[in-house]
Amino acid sequence: MKTSKWLYLFLLPGTLLYLVFFVYPTLSGLYYSVTNWDGISPDYSFVGLEHYRTMLTGDLLFSKALGNNLRFMLVVVLAQSALALVFAMLLVKNTKTNILLRALYFFPTIIASISVAFIWSFMYDPTLGLVNAALKSVGLSSWALNWIGDVHIAIYSIAFVQVWAHTGQVMIIFIAGLQAIPEDLYEVARIEGAGRWQTFRRVTFPLLAPSATIVVAYTTIQSFKAFDLIFAMTGGGPVNSTEILSTYIYHTAFQNYKFGYASAESVVFMLIIALVTILQFRLLRGRTA
Amino acid sequence: MERVFLQMARREKAILSLLLAFMLVALTACGGGGGSSDAQGSGGASGGASGASGKSGDKVTISFIHWRGEDVKTFNSIIEKFEQENPNIKVNMDVYPSEQYQQIAQAKLLDGTTGDVFAALPGAQFESMAKAGLFVDLTNQPFVANYEPNLIKAGAKDGKQLALPLQLVYNMPIYNVDMFKKLGITEIPKDWDGFLAMCEKIKQAGIIPIAFPGADIGPGQFMNPMMMNNAPDEQIFQKLEAGQAKLTDEWWVKTLTQFKELVDKGYIPKDSLGVKKDAAGALFAQEKAAMLATGSYMLATEKQQNPNLHMQLLAPITVPADKAVYEGIHTTTFMLAVNSHSKHQAEALKFVEFLSRKDIAGQYANETGQHVTVKGVEYTSPELRDTIVWASKKTRFQPRYFITNQDVQTAVTNSIQAVIGGKSPEEAAKEAQAVVDQKIKK
Numbered sequence: 151m152k153t154s155k156w157l158y159l160f161l162l163p164g165t166l167l168y169l170v171f172f173v174y175p176t177l178s179g180l181y182y183s184v185t186n187w188d189g190i191s192p193d194y195s196f197v198g199l200e201h202y203r204t205m206l207t208g209d210l211l212f213s214k215a216l217g218n219n220l221r222f223m224l225v226v227v228l229a230q231s232a233l234a235l236v237f238a239m240l241l242v243k244n245t246k247t248n249i250l251l252r253a254l255y256f257f258p259t260i261i262a263s264i265s266v267a268f269i270w271s272f273m274y275d276p277t278l279g280l281v282n283a284a285l286k287s288v289g290l291s292s293w294a295l296n297w298i299g300d301v302h303i304a305i306y307s308i309a310f311v312q313v314w315a316h317t318g319q320v321m322i323i324f325i326a327g328l329q330a331i332p333e334d335l336y337e338v339a340r341i342e343g344a345g346r347w348q349t350f351r352r353v354t355f356p357l358l359a360p361s362a363t364i365v366v367a368y369t370t371i372q373s374f375k376a377f378d379l380i381f382a383m384t385g386g387g388p389v390n391s392t393e394i395l396s397t398y399i400y401h402t403a404f405q406n407y408k409f410g411y412a413s414a415e416s417v418v419f420m421l422i423i424a425l426v427t428i429l430q431f432r433l434l435r436g437r438t439a
Numbered sequence: 440m441e442r443v444f445l446q447m448a449r450r451e452k453a454i455l456s457l458l459l460a461f462m463l464v465a466l467t468a469c470g471g472g473g474g475s476s477d478a479q480g481s482g483g484a485s486g487g488a489s490g491a492s493g494k495s496g497d498k499v500t501i502s503f504i505h506w507r508g509e510d511v512k513t514f515n516s517i518i519e520k521f522e523q524e525n526p527n528i529k530v531n532m533d534v535y536p537s538e539q540y541q542q543i544a545q546a547k548l549l550d551g552t553t554g555d556v557f558a559a560l561p562g563a564q565f566e567s568m569a570k571a572g573l574f575v576d577l578t579n580q581p582f583v584a585n586y587e588p589n590l591i592k593a594g595a596k597d598g599k600q601l602a603l604p605l606q607l608v609y610n611m612p613i614y615n616v617d618m619f620k621k622l623g624i625t626e627i628p629k630d631w632d633g634f635l636a637m638c639e640k641i642k643q644a645g646i647i648p649i650a651f652p653g654a655d656i657g658p659g660q661f662m663n664p665m666m667m668n669n670a671p672d673e674q675i676f677q678k679l680e681a682g683q684a685k686l687t688d689e690w691w692v693k694t695l696t697q698f699k700e701l702v703d704k705g706y707i708p709k710d711s712l713g714v715k716k717d718a719a720g721a722l723f724a725q726e727k728a729a730m731l732a733t734g735s736y737m738l739a740t741e742k743q744q745n746p747n748l749h750m751q752l753l754a755p756i757t758v759p760a761d762k763a764v765y766e767g768i769h770t771t772t773f774m775l776a777v778n779s780h781s782k783h784q785a786e787a788l789k790f791v792e793f794l795s796r797k798d799i800a801g802q803y804a805n806e807t808g809q810h811v812t813v814k815g816v817e818y819t820s821p822e823l824r825d826t827i828v829w830a831s832k833k834t835r836f837q838p839r840y841f842i843t844n845q846d847v848q849t850a851v852t853n854s855i856q857a858v859i860g861g862k863s864p865e866e867a868a869k870e871a872q873a874v875v876d877q878k879i880k881k
Contacts, residue, residue: 190545190571210874211846275718276710299654299713301860385655388712388856390849404541406845407567 176420182413189409201414212415214390215398216422218305219374222394223426225309226373231365233317238324239354252325255318263315267382270311274298274383298384301391308383308392312376320365327361328354363434367427374423395419499786500529504547505558506540507773513806521793528786530556548573551780555787559602559774561593562840563848568776574601575777575784582795590812593836594774603795604771605803607810609735609829610837611664611754611767612649617747618729622646627753629760631697638706641729649701650728652719653711653859658852659839661732663768664754666694667835671764676841680879686854686872687865695854695864697757702859707732712859724748734770735829738822739808752826767829770837771812850874 183201187194205212237255241248258266273280274297282294297307331354339349377396380386386393386401393401399419403412503518511534518530533553535543541564547553549571559565568574577583578600583591586603594602619625622644628634638648651657670690678684685691701707708714714722716733723731724744730753731737741748754767775794777787793799800813805820810827818824842848854871858864 188567188570190549190567190573192571208877208880210877271715272718274713275715276713277708278718278721296710296713299710299860301712301857387654387853388860389853401845401849405563407563 179413179416182410183417184414185410186408187410187413188407189403190407194410197410201411202418205411205414205418211390211393211398212395215386215393215395218390218392219394222305222309222312222376223370223373225306226312226376227366227369229309230313230317230320230369231362233313234320234365235324235358237317237321238328239350241321242325242328252318252321255321257318258315259319261315263378264382266311266315267379271298271383274307298392299388301389304384304388304392308376308380309373311383312373312379315379316369316372320369323361323365323368324358327358331357359434363431366430366434370426370430371423374419374426395422498527498529499783500531501555501781501783501786501790502553503530503532503556503790504535504540504544504554505532505773506535506537507558507807508534508536510803510807513803516806517794517799517802520799521790524793525786525789528789530790545571548778549780551778551782554778555781555783556790557776557778558605559594559776561604561770561772561774563843563845565594565596565602565774566843569596569601573776573779575779575781575788576601577603577777577788577791580788580792582792585795585797585800585814586812587814590769590771593771593840594776602774602776603791604774604812605794605800606736606771606773607812607830608770608772609752609767609810609826609834610660610770611734611752612661612730612732613723613735613737613741613750614730614753615723615726616749616751618646618726622729629756629763631755631757631759634755634757635700635704635706638701638704642705646726647708647722647728648706649730649732650714650719650722651707651711651732651859652714652716653707653856654713654715656716657711657714657719657732658855658859659848660734662694662852662855663835663837663839665697665757666690666838667754667765667768668756668758668763669694669697670838673835673838673841676838676847679875680842680844680847682876682879686851686868686875691851691854692864692868694757695858695867698855699858699864707859709859712856720744735826736809738826739820742808742820742822750822750825752829764833765835766832767834768837769829769834770840844878846878847875850878 182194184196184198185194186197241252241255272278276282276294276296276299279297281297285291285294295303298304335353335357336349339353344352374394375396376394377400380392380394380397381400384392386397395415396419399412399415402408402415503514511532514532518532521530522528541560544554544557544559545568548557548568559568576599578598580600583600583603590607591600591604593604594600622640624637624640628637641648651661672678675684675690679686698707702709702711711719716737719728719731719733720737720740721744722728724741726745726748731741735752738750741750752767754765756763756766775791777784777791781787794803795813797813797815800811801816801818803809804811804816804818804823808820808823810818810823810830818827839848839851842851850871853874854867857867857870862870
């Protein structure tokens with residue numbers, strides 16, 4: 151009994167760090183969200199729920215950033231999960247070639263996002279970039295677009311980079327999930343005469359649901375937090391077409407010196423992520439069960 | 440039995456002490472990160488270990504923070520000279536990437552341990568820092584007299600000189616002098632029709648008339664010369680933020696219409712919104728473009744990329760010649776200041792005084808390829824010598840810097856991007872004004 155009491159002490163460092171670096175800043179954020187603090191001045195005053203009212207009723211840029219974020223998330227979650235699943239299915243067996251290919255697909259994940267952003271910015275450049283040059287060299291000049299300069303496609307071009315950079319990472323989660331499925335079940339399916347599609351639908355997919363839940367939740371949060379990629383590639387432009395909530399909050403706080411308003415945005419941002427994640431968990435929990 | 444319990448209690452005490460010690464170390468390590476370790480972690484170049492000003496024997500250490508990574512080599516040499524002249528003062532320089540500078544600087548300056556001497560940007564950043572009382576009043580310092588009085592106004596507020604802008608920048612296109620000569624362009628146009636005719640001549644020769652970094656700095660830079668004569672009122676953006684002027688008014692719609700004309704006629708490439716500063720600079724350096732819509736701060740970089748370039752500055756005159764009020768745009772920036780929270784203000788002032796000396800400012804100018812605001816500096820590089828003629832011309836302080844609200848500034852530059860992206864000037868102006876209306880209410 152005495153020993154178990156002591157064991158709680160081992161939780162203390164982690165708990166303290168969590169309190170200092172997560173709970174305290176979160177509560178501070180909540181507090182500042184009802185003030186007009188500019189981030190520098192020692193003085194500020196209480197403004198109540200004014201920031202929340204402005205944000206939710208009359209902030210065009212906030213709603214635009216939210217819309218962009220949802221589009222970005224949808225594309226990234228769907229494309230990244232689907233591609234990762236395909237790659238995982240193809241590379242699930244532990245052969246030498248597959249292990250090499252897994253490492254190769256995983257490689258972009260270990261490159262710093264900021265480097266990924268710079269590399270792709272150069273590749274997307276309409277005049278000097280590799281992407282358009284490659285398309286032109288194979289006679290696809292009409293496909294050579296202004297990838298991050300066109301307001302209609304810029305967000306999708308960045309979503310593509312996000313998918314490129316993180317598919318390998320998600321693939322590993324799926325591979326782990328696939329390898330945990332007992333071989334017997336496939337054998338039974340084969341004996342029962344199930345085809346490839348039926349095996350996938352009735353055996354693989356349902357048993358992969360726990361991995362899928364992790365992947366979808368992780369990818370969603372990741373796409374909401376894709377700050378560095380967007381910040382370095384477009385800075386939210388052109389014409390706010392790639393502005394997402396995290397970049398908008400940054401601009402409000404550190405360029406416009408409206409820390410109070412940015413705190414309110416962060417609170418709403420946190421609630422949105424929580425809401426989306428809870429919804430996803432509920433939807434996917436059914437499948438897991 | 441009792442002995443066993445005693446031993447256990449001792450062991451528990453030891454474990455507890457260890458745990459507490461670990462927590463203390465962890466918290467100290469996390470909370471106490473300052474100075475250069477942060478700078479390096481954030482990707483900034485560093486001139487040495489920084490952090491708190493402190494004493495090593497009788498030596499006082501002061502911290503100097505700024506955002507110009509490209510000037511580190513020059514500053515290191517200047518600091519070395521300063522330390523030789525002032526053996527009791529050591530200067531630690533930390534450089535943060537410009538996009539992170541604002542967030543890092545404001546936090547660090549407040550506690551007074553970093554940034555005894557710091558650089559500030561004019562406009563919104565200066566206003567916020569002044570409001571927070573971060574500046575030591577320099578008004579009565581004798582070295583203020585070293586500067587051209589009309590070039591340090593950006594660092595003054597309420598009759599006090601709070602910061603001293605060191606750099607003088609001309610925010611207007613650079614052009615390739617030899618290329619212009621080759622194409623028979625001997626005189627720089629003095630009106631809009633002349634400017635269009637000149638662009639057409641360049642285009643006909645198969646050269647891009649204006650390399651425009653529309654993805655980053657282009658709109659915020661080129662808008663200044665494009666609007667300087669369309670809205671000669673220097674208070675225009677203050678009026679915009681006060682709700683007394685609108686982007687849907689003639690001055691801005693005309694500016695946008697002229698931007699559209701440049702794009703529609705192919706003088707600014709249509710895909711410019713995907714082009715960043717470095718790529719546009721490369722087009723100019725490779726002599727694929729005749730003009731580069733940035734500013735004098737690109738002269739040194741372009742020369743480095745193509746040593747054969749012979750460059751000069753020009754500003755498009757968007758009105759008939761007799762209606763032109765201004766010939767160009769200038770900005771005074773990299774404003775040197777002393778932190779009011781510093782414990783070593785006397786030493787910090789000494790360093791600013793040193794940087795304000797004619798010989799030191801001259802070294803800074805010539806080694807970094809920037810004009811400076813200090814009087815009597817002799818420029819040795821041909822580019823700086825050629826372009827300093829602009830000091831005697833009628834130039835206007837960069838209007839964009841008068842926009843104190845970043846969202847309003849973004850709305851303004853976004854309307855330029857929208858027009859380049861194909862929107863009508865009227866529609867782009869209307870959308871931008873809607874954002875401005877919202878933001879100035881907030």
